Amino acid sequence: xxxxxxxxxxxxxxxxxxxxxxxxxxxxxxxxxxxxxxxxxxxxxxxxxxxxxxxxxxxxxxxxxxxxxxxxxxxxxxxxxxxxxxxxxxxxxxxxxxxxxxxxxxxxxxxxxxxxxxxxxxxxxxxxxxxxxxxxxxxxxxxxxxxxxxxxxxxxxxxxxxxxxxxxxxxxxxxxxxxxxxxxxxxxxxxxxxxxxxxxxxxxxxxxxx
Amino acid sequence: xxxxxxxxxxxxxxxxxxxxxxxxxxxxxxxxxxxxxxxxxxxxxxxxxxxxxxxxxxxxxxxxxxxxxxxxxxxxxxxxxxxxxxxxxxxxxxxxxxxxxxxxxxxxxxxxxxxxxxxxxxxxxxxxxxxxxxxxxxxxxxxxxxxxxxxxxxxxxxxxxxxxxxxxxxxxxxxxxxxxxxxxxxxxxxxxxxxxxxxxxxxxxxxxxxxxxxxxxxxxxxxxxxxxxxxxxxxxxxxxxxxxxxxxxxxxxxxxxxxxxxxxxxxxxxxxxxxxxxxxxxxxxxxxxxxxxxxxxxxxxxxxxxxxxxxxxxxxxxxxxxxxxxxxxxxxxxxxxxxxxxxxxxxxxxxxxxxxxxxxxxxxxxxxxxxxxxxxxxxxxxxxxxxxxxxxxxxxxxxxxxxxxxxxxxxxxxxxxxxxxxxxxxxxxxxxxxxxxxxxxxxxxxxxxxx
Ligand SMILES: Nc1ncnc2c1ncn2[C@@H]1O[C@H](COP(=O)(O)OP(=O)(O)OP(=O)(O)O)[C@@H](O)[C@H]1O
Ligand SMILES: [Mg+2]
Ligand SMILES: [Zn+2]
Ligand SMILES: [Zn+2]
Numbered sequence: 001x002x003x004x005x006x007x008x009x010x011x012x013x014x015x016x017x018x019x020x021x022x023x024x025x026x027x028x029x030x031x032x033x034x035x036x037x038x039x040x041x042x043x044x045x046x047x048x049x050x051x052x053x054x055x056x057x058x059x060x061x062x063x064x065x066x067x068x069x070x071x072x073x074x075x076x077x078x079x080x081x082x083x084x085x086x087x088x089x090x091x092x093x094x095x096x097x098x099x100x101x102x103x104x105x106x107x108x109x110x111x112x113x114x115x116x117x118x119x120x121x122x123x124x125x126x127x128x129x130x131x132x133x134x135x136x137x138x139x140x141x142x143x144x145x146x147x148x149x150x151x152x153x154x155x156x157x158x159x160x161x162x163x164x165x166x167x168x169x170x171x172x173x174x175x176x177x178x179x180x181x182x183x184x185x186x187x188x189x190x191x192x193x194x195x196x197x198x199x200x201x202x203x204x205x206x207x208x209x210x
Numbered sequence: 211x212x213x214x215x216x217x218x219x220x221x222x223x224x225x226x227x228x229x230x231x232x233x234x235x236x237x238x239x240x241x242x243x244x245x246x247x248x249x250x251x252x253x254x255x256x257x258x259x260x261x262x263x264x265x266x267x268x269x270x271x272x273x274x275x276x277x278x279x280x281x282x283x284x285x286x287x288x289x290x291x292x293x294x295x296x297x298x299x300x301x302x303x304x305x306x307x308x309x310x311x312x313x314x315x316x317x318x319x320x321x322x323x324x325x326x327x328x329x330x331x332x333x334x335x336x337x338x339x340x341x342x343x344x345x346x347x348x349x350x351x352x353x354x355x356x357x358x359x360x361x362x363x364x365x366x367x368x369x370x371x372x373x374x375x376x377x378x379x380x381x382x383x384x385x386x387x388x389x390x391x392x393x394x395x396x397x398x399x400x401x402x403x404x405x406x407x408x409x410x411x412x413x414x415x416x417x418x419x420x421x422x423x424x425x426x427x428x429x430x431x432x433x434x435x436x437x438x439x440x441x442x443x444x445x446x447x448x449x450x451x452x453x454x455x456x457x458x459x460x461x462x463x464x465x466x467x468x469x470x471x472x473x474x475x476x477x478x479x480x481x482x483x484x485x486x487x488x489x490x491x492x493x494x495x496x497x498x499x500x501x502x503x504x505x506x507x508x509x510x511x512x513x514x515x516x517x518x519x520x521x522x523x524x525x526x527x528x529x530x531x532x533x534x535x536x537x538x539x540x541x542x543x544x545x546x547x548x549x550x551x552x553x554x555x556x557x558x559x560x561x562x563x564x565x566x567x568x569x570x571x572x573x574x575x576x577x578x579x580x581x582x583x584x585x586x587x588x589x590x591x592x593x594x595x596x597x598x599x600x601x602x603x604x605x606x607x608x609x610x611x612x613x614x615x616x617x618x619x620x621x622x623x624x625x626x627x628x629x630x631x632x633x634x635x636x637x638x639x640x641x642x643x644x645x646x647x648x649x650x651x652x653x654x655x656x657x658x659x660x661x
């Protein structure tokens with residue numbers, strides 16, 4: 001399955017959902033890039049979130065690489081610190097997702113592809129390791145985009161209280177390594193879909209009409 | 211979500227606690243954290259954790275020390291040691307000490323998820339094993355009797371054989387060995403199982419009352435007999451009559467009883483009509499009846515009548531294999547009855563139970579467990595809960611009492627020198643570092659010096 005690549009607008013056009021004219025001005029999820037992140041991957045991630053979460057998504061103006069989260073000792077960026085900062089954003093969006101190109105870590109782990117506040121506001125995805133094959137060498141652009149969309153979807157779902165899922169065909173399955181990630185589908189199993197619906201109600205979030 | 215897996219993260223570093231907590235929560239586990247060994251142990255006393263992530267290097271109480279207690283008191287809890295780069299040796303030592311695995315900080319996320327999955331799988335198997343063990347327990351249960359010793363297993367098959375016959379049975383054994391329970395098992399396995407089981411404690415009545423208890427009486431048979439009353443012999447019709455403490459039956463009444471057992475006919479006190487009954491007698495005694503016969507206190511003919519088949523239950527001290535099983539059986543019963551969540555007896559306590567001589571046999575063991583459960587405030591029974599047995603024990607659990615003696619001595623000397631480490635160390639003839647280590651190890655502080 002390949003990621004959706006339609007209906008994508010640029011950041012200046014403010015919204016990826018200009019074709020849903022009757023909707024409120026601000027989206028539910030704001031996607032922001034920190035530092036150098038490609039235009040295309042931003043749009044693809046945003047479009048996929050909107051399509052699969054059924055939520056209005058906005059692409060926010062770019063910000064700088066989060067140097068404040070850099071660890072001299074680890075030579076990586078501390079994901080939890082980035083989340084903390086994102087959660088303080090003055091944007092109206094109830095959920096904020098950041099895309100970064102730098103490598104992320106949390107203190108117990110050597111690295112993370114993404115990190116999110118469970119039931120919180122912020123999520124972050126690192127593209128750093130998604131460009132590589134596990135056995136070395138790079139992957140095709142399509143694969144890279146697909147991986148980015150998957151990690152983003154997975155992490156944003158965590159902010160809606162979803163936890164890892166045991167279903168074989170579910171994006172909330174815990175993947176070990178990028179190859180494992182490639183085997184995951186770009187959708188939720190019916191249980192997680194139901195949990196998500198429940199979370200929208202709990203958080204009083206209006207989903208897009210299907 | 212069904213029965214959530216519970217995990218406890220023990221680490222003195224806040225960032226490690228927080229990030230591991232966050233990560234595990236995303237996998238749907240129920241996670242708590244503790245910043246040190248004593249906090250962790252306090253939490254374990256209240257909550258059954260499935261898995262512990264335990265930092266090796268912590269001040270005050272090291273992970274290895276915590277591990278020791280966990281393996282001793284909560285053997286069902288799995289433990290993963292967390293080590294820093296360069297302390298792999300200690301981790302290996304921990305594995306020998308019973309840790310299930312170890313991870314080096316920072317962990318590879320895949321490794322962490324694989325390990326957690328693997329351990330949960332293992333845990334499931336373990337729980338299933340416990341279930342299997344419980345199923346197997348069929349073999350060590352017979353009616354309401356529990357026993358795995360050879361003596362008890364033999365007794366079970368004897369009971370089965372005896373039950374199939376309709377002969378009189380005499381059960382011998384010290385007080386509290388389970389004579390009544392065996393009698394009930396025979397009845398339950400016999401063709402008379404749908405009839406009544408009528409027990410009479412022959413030692414529990416003065417002579418004239420015992421007689422009327424047994425045979426019943428007609429109205430006006432003696433002063434106070436305002437109405438007719440059926441005796442136990444009557445009541446046992448089609449069933450089993452259990453004569454407990456039969457050694458106490460007075461000689462004169464032995465004659466009457468013997469006649470009733472032989473003819474299956476008797477008459478009530480003050481009555482003349484012969485009443486026909488059909489019952490089986492099982493008698494029990496903790497007295498040596500041969501000796502009583504020699505002394506002229508027990509009739510030989512009555513003895514032969516009762517002793518067609520004899521069953522002897524050995525005292526508990528001669529079948530110590532049964533002690534852990536019985537102890538857990540009673541723990542199960544009394545923790546249920548008192549609604550307490552106590553699931554184990556720790557090794558040290560079990561060692562003491564196995565060592566004690568139990569003059570009151572199974573009944574005494576049962577009472578001891580009940581008492582321990584009542585006073586217990588934790589999830590396991592330990593030495594503290596059985597301190598009432600201590601005066602009877604010979605140098606019980608050597609290592610523990612040694613340790614306690616050492617702690618007491620350390621505290622005494624430290625107090626004497628007003629907690630001046632240098633002076634105390636001199637007096638103890640050890641160096642200051644060693645003393646510091648001991649203070650840390652036993653968590654000694656001036657305020658809790660009495661413990
Ligand atoms: N093998 C056993 N399994 C389980 N419980 C037992 C066993 N043996 C004894 N008990 C328990 O121990 C207690 C004493 O048993 P019981 O009354 O049968 O002993 P007894 O030999 O009749 O004692 P006494 O001689 O004092 O009358 C009872 O509560 C009984 O349930
Ligand atoms: Mg008895
Ligand atoms: Zn799912
Ligand atoms: Zn996840």
